[in-house]
Amino acid sequence: MKNKYPLAIIALFFSVVTLFSCAKDKIDPAGGSAGSNPALSNKSVLNTPPADLELVAPGALVLQVFPAEAKSIVTVYNEYYNSGPLAVNAIEGILRVDNLEPGIYQVLVKPNNTSFMPSLIDNVVVTSDAKTDLGTIILGN
Numbered sequence: 001m002k003n004k005y006p007l008a009i010i011a012l013f014f015s016v017v018t019l020f021s022c023a024k025d026k027i028d029p030a031g032g033s034a035g036s037n038p039a040l041s042n043k044s045v046l047n048t049p050p051a052d053l054e055l056v057a058p059g060a061l062v063l064q065v066f067p068a069e070a071k072s073i074v075t076v077y078n079e080y081y082n083s084g085p086l087a088v089n090a091i092e093g094i095l096r097v098d099n100l101e102p103g104i105y106q107v108l109v110k111p112n113n114t115s116f117m118p119s120l121i122d123n124v125v126v127t128s129d130a131k132t133d134l135g136t137i138i139l140g141n
Contacts, residue, residue, distance in 0.1 A: 057129035068093040070111035
């Protein structure tokens with residue numbers, strides 16, 4: 001019995017061979033070739049931001065809430081940012097908030113245990129590429 005589709009099989013074979021024979025360094029997923037994308041060629045790429053764009057490294061904020069039985073929730077905020085409620089570590093009462101833009105923040109410590117009073121700390125300065133340590137915040141009852 002003769003194959004009814006000899007040309008189709010041959011065409012399929014050549015399509016598969018052509019597909020796999022393409023060099024991967026000459027295929028650009030966005031279209032074009034390696035010559036149009038400096039990252040794929042041997043040319044060096046200068047990775048500098050435009051002059052009017054200033055890169056600022058984020059800062060961090062660390063605090064400890066005592067007593068741990070207060071089971072506190074902390075919110076760090078200013079006019080541009082609000083962390084939302086963040087739970088402190090249940091054993092040590094420690095909280096670290098990373099990736100804060102440099103600026104002045106307020107820190108609200110609100111205990112879940114109603115035996116303790118909340119605390120608001122104003123004018124907390126977070127600087128670029130540094131850790132601001134608020135130390136231990138002792139909640140009164």
